[in-house]
Amino acid sequence: MNENLSADRPTFVTHLECSMTGERYEADQLHNLSRVGRPLLVRYDLNAVGQALSRDQLAARETGLWRWRELLPVRHTRDIVSLGEIETPLIPVPKSGGANVLVKDEGRLPTGSFKARGLVMAVAMAKELGVTRIAMPTNGNAGAALAAYATRCGIETIVFCPEDTPEINVREIQAQGARVWRVNGLIDDCGAIVGKGAAEGRWFDFSTLKEPYRIEGKKTMGLELAAQMGWRLPSAIFYPTGGGTGLIGMWKAFDELERLGWIGSERPRMYAVQASGCAPIVRAFEAGEEHAERWEDAHTVAAGIRVPRAVGDFLILRAVRDSGGKALGVGDPAILKAVDECARRDGLLLCPEGGATLAAYKQALKDGEVDEDEEVVLFNCATGLKYPMPEAPNWLDRHGAIDFDQL
Numbered sequence: 001m002n003e004n005l006s007a008d009r010p011t012f013v014t015h016l017e018c019s020m021t022g023e024r025y026e027a028d029q030l031h032n033l034s035r036v037g038r039p040l041l042v043r044y045d046l047n048a049v050g051q052a053l054s055r056d057q058l059a060a061r062e063t064g065l066w067r068w069r070e071l072l073p074v075r076h077t078r079d080i081v082s083l084g085e086i087e088t089p090l091i092p093v094p095k096s097g098g099a100n101v102l103v104k105d106e107g108r109l110p111t112g113s114f115k116a117r118g119l120v121m122a123v124a125m126a127k128e129l130g131v132t133r134i135a136m137p138t139n140g141n142a143g144a145a146l147a148a149y150a151t152r153c154g155i156e157t158i159v160f161c162p163e164d165t166p167e168i169n170v171r172e173i174q175a176q177g178a179r180v181w182r183v184n185g186l187i188d189d190c191g192a193i194v195g196k197g198a199a200e201g202r203w204f205d206f207s208t209l210k211e212p213y214r215i216e217g218k219k220t221m222g223l224e225l226a227a228q229m230g231w232r233l234p235s236a237i238f239y240p241t242g243g244g245t246g247l248i249g250m251w252k253a254f255d256e257l258e259r260l261g262w263i264g265s266e267r268p269r270m271y272a273v274q275a276s277g278c279a280p281i282v283r284a285f286e287a288g289e290e291h292a293e294r295w296e297d298a299h300t301v302a303a304g305i306r307v308p309r310a311v312g313d314f315l316i317l318r319a320v321r322d323s324g325g326k327a328l329g330v331g332d333p334a335i336l337k338a339v340d341e342c343a344r345r346d347g348l349l350l351c352p353e354g355g356a357t358l359a360a361y362k363q364a365l366k367d368g369e370v371d372e373d374e375e376v377v378l379f380n381c382a383t384g385l386k387y388p389m390p391e392a393p394n395w396l397d398r399h400g401a402i403d404f405d406q407l
């Protein structure tokens, strides 16, 4: 048994804080958004964390998400609901990307996407705080991760997804024990149904950033990256941005690591990558706005980033700007071409959202935004196996004459 899952370790959450106003909220109570309707951030006594745990002690533990326990909100080991949240590898893609390009392949996590990081944490906290029924809007992967973890600890789940959500996602959600409904609308329309039921007291609302703990789970991408790279960070990170939980979470992780003295003050430039058919953050970034308006008629092959409106918009934009990065849009043809190139030339099958980061990187390289000498990390957030692939029509009649030269 992994010691990270059995050892009782001290925890250090002091309170939660409104990401907009800084208003303080009690820890160890159920929360959704703050009074002004914005995400809550979890705060820790980092001095005490630093006294309880050194970088070397941390490094000596088994790898995986739960090695970061002192920087996570779950108080009681018994509330951890694990399906094996491994440390994901950094895979070089020299031919399709370049000599200094690494893909952090999140497709290897439980349920095949990095939504597992956020949901394993949020479900553990829901369990700890006595929630028995959860509802969520999803473009697919989040619903699958919720279904898996909630089922495992006996929490009932109801999941709503846009009617054109990939069939495999709808089915995996149902197969893992949730009640799943297709809705004739987009993810925020599904969110409105969840909100209505929550207001009536029917369930707890698990929408992206509407409960505080998914960010803490996603934050582990940033913690892990620093440890994997020998306590430094790459020059640039390309992140496929929908609700932006991962980007916000990593930015928070870097800050916590610096306060612990485990990394310095250097930061990667953060590139928020969106599909040009749904690019509210890119539009707001370019217009110099602090908030992003809803994107109408959103469409893209990269379903995971088809998010017309994000409650954490200002947090994404702030991190991108503070880091010296940008928000970049890429078209579906470039996304599909990047997926194809990475698979055919480097043998790594990306999801379309991962393809978007590769396409954005190539564009940034062309535009002189990044240099090919710079070390860059691209996020592939789900296994490519969940998505449609090009047809493979070849067929052989074993009874006929086989032209071996043609094979």
Ligand SMILES: *Cc1c(COP(=O)(O)O)cnc(C)c1O
Binding pocket: 113, 115, 141, 142, 208, 240, 241, 242, 243, 244, 245, 246, 247, 304, 305, 351, 353, 354, 381, 382
């Ligand atoms: C959810 C999802 C994203 C977007 O992640 P956020 O942190 O919510 O912006 C990107 N890619 C895939 C495959 C996803 O499932």
